[in-house]
Amino acid sequence: MTDKLARNEYLKDASRYLRGTLNEGLANEITGEISEDDQQLVKFHGMYLQDERDLRAERSRKKMEKAFSFMIRVRIPGGVTTPAQWLAMDEIGRVYANGTLRLTTRETFQFHGVIKSNSRAAIRKLDSVLLDTIAACGDVNRNVLSASNPHQSGAHQAAYDLAKNISDHLLPRTGAYREIWIDGEKIAGGEETAEVVEPIYGKTYLPRKFKTVVAVPPQNDVDIYAHDLGFIAILDDKGAIEGWNVTVGGGMGMTHGDTKTYPRTANVLGFVRPEHALKAAEAVLTTQRDWGDRTNRAHARVKYTVEDRGVDAWRAEVGKRIGVALAAPRPFKFTGTGDRYGWTDGENGRSHLTLFIENGRIKDVPGGPQMMTGLREIAKIHDGEFRMTSNQNVIVSNVSKKNRKKIEAMVVEYGLTSQASAIRRNAMACVALPTCGLALAESERYLPSLVTKLEEMVARHGLAEEEIVVRMTGCPNGCARPYLAEIGFVGKGPGRYNLYLGAAFNGERLSKLYLEDVNETEILDALEPIITDYSKAKTPGEHFSDFVIRRGYVAATTNGPDFHVNTGPQRPAA
Known part of the structure; x- marks a missing residue:
């Protein structure tokens, strides 16, 4: 390829396997910042340098x-942690971060507000409970998601095992992480070559980030179509794993005003037997490593490589x-993307409690739920696990009979049981302001109040119990997967959003742009007549997204640039 490589490719090549000058930058006490190049490299170590945007103006005035x-x-494959690990996370959040924990759409934790001088202490605390942050960000395979509760069935356990194995197999091998963050010692050995240090990735890793998920139908709780690589469990008549359908080419990010960028749902590539699943994961990743666009990072995700090369070429490669041709995909069916809340009975007399965490933020609310304290106290007596979900919720999993009544009492004591409405428990937001440097508008801090107004709207029309998926992001990168929401909001500027409608309730169809650059009043004015129409003209069991397409408010979206084809708000069909 004669085109000039993207700047990050040269940076990775010269980084000495992700070391850069991070050690020197961390040692510099004069500034809380690190160099621009190191800000890119530190992502591979699971971190982003951010700043408190609410304070920018004041600090600028004061020079x-x-x-x-x-x-x-x-990095927590499948979102599974022990109570001891939860307590360590809680301590990091209180001592080194901003006093909260943030559950993400990738079944893991984020800490915000960790200053440079505390970063090594935070990472070492994670290491003490056998956790790490390597490959949680960067141009590598990131945290692998799986269907939320392995104790639900043997298939769910197999999904978790596959997710864990993929995460371990595709982990970067460089010693830079431990050298910089844990013990400061360079691992002794022979000459550092790509074949020795990174036998899968090579010296320049991947063209862009790479996300992998594992699903067990009929639940699509991992939103499998939103990701670069996916595995869908195919079961026999007894519920055992026959193999996996492999999906490729999903991705949510785009750029406002650039029609060459767009979200895309994954294609089902084919079927593999269980013994070939790990090889399939490596094969998809290395194909992207070799075929992906390294000249233009806006065109470097798997979804664009699939569009450019075609599904047939990917299947063959x-x-x-x-070493074995993929078989034809096996039939399957997804019914929804949400979590099941409350208590469920599991195997061996143990139980599981799924708690709603609004937008994934675990904190104590003055006069309200004491979520952080309550979960900390539960972790002190719990002898099972905690499991994060890709809907930003948490499962207190594998609860023993002797502990269930104690935990039930704690749930009441700390106000952990949410009476969230149907629309609120299906809502999700990214962090956005004040910490995300890409945010154009509010998201996590704003969506709850907008949902309150939507709750009032649907209740007026007798739809309070209707499950409608609502998601919001502060920018078009799509971290909360708004393009797969029945009602999606994407930040365009302060207080202004693009409104999307019509993504499938089960996650298999993208939404369509309905209104551009609108404020709250315009959003509510636009949705009121549609909700009114839905209350009067919906058929039994018809989801809101299917209704808005049937009635002509938006057209069904297909993959590729067609996502941007918008005919504007439509009048209801006759």
């Missing part, structure tokens, strides 16, 4: 440096790299 700090993301 002060921005209030820099790290967002730190933990992946089969070639596995």
Whole structure:
């Protein structure tokens, strides 16, 4: 390829396997910042340098440096942690971060507000409970999601095992992480070559981030179509795993005003037997490593490589790299993307409690739920696990009979049982302001109040119990997967959003742009007549997203640039 490589490619090549000058930058006590190049490299270590944007103006007036700090993301395949690990996370959040924990759409934790001088202490605390942050960000395979509760069935356990195995197999091998953050010692050995240090990735890793998920139908709680690589469990008549349908080419990010960028749902590539699943994961990743666009990062995700090369070419190449041709996909069906809340009975007399965490933020609310304290106290007596979900909720999993009544009492004592409405428990937001440097509008801090107004609207029309998926992001990168929401909001500017409608309730169809650059009043004015129409003309069991397409408010979206084809708000069909 004669085109000039993207700047990050040269940076990775010269980084000495992700070391850069991070050690020197961390040692510099004069500033809370690190160099621009190191800000890119530190992502591979699971961190982003951010600043408190609410304080920018004041600090600028005082001629002060921005209030820099790290967002730190933990690598937790399948979202499973022990009570001891939960307590360590809680301690990091209180001692080194901003006093809260943030559950993400990737079944893991984020810490916000960790200043540079505390970063090593936070990472070492994670290491003490056998957790790490490597590959939670960066141009590598990131945290692998799986269907939320392995104790639900043997298939769910197999999904978790596959997610864990993929995460371990595709983990970067460089010693830079431990050298910089844990013990400061360079691992002794022979000459550092790509074949020795990074046998899968090579010296320049991947063209862009790479996200992998594992699903067990009929639940699509991991939103499998939103990701670069996916595995869908195919079961026999007894519920055992026959194999996996492999999906490729999903991704949510785009750029406002650039029609060459767009969200895309994944294609089902084919079927593999269980013994070939791990090889399939490596084959898809290395195909992207070799085929992906390294000249233009806006065109570097798997979704664009699939669009450019075609599904048939991908199928043939992946089969070639596995050593076994992919079989035709097996039939399956998804019914929804949400979590099941409350208590459920599990195997061996143990139980599981799924708690609603609004937008994933675990904190104590004055006069309200004491979520952080309550979960900390539960962790002190719990002898099972905690499981994060990709809907930003938490499952207190594998609760023993002797502990269930104690935990039930704690749930009441600390106000952990939410009476959230149907629309609120299906709502999700990214962090956005004040910490995310990409945010154009509020998201986590604003969505709850907008949902309150939507609750009032649907209740007026007798739809209070209707499950409608609502998601919001502060920018078009799509971290909360708004393009797969029945009602999606994407930040365009302060207090202004693009409104999307019509993504499938089960996550298999994208939404369509309905209104551009609108404020809250315009959003509510636009949705009121549609909700009114829905209350009068919906058919039994018809989801809101299917209704708005049937009635002509938006057209069904297909993959590719067609996502941007918008005919404007439509009148209801006759």
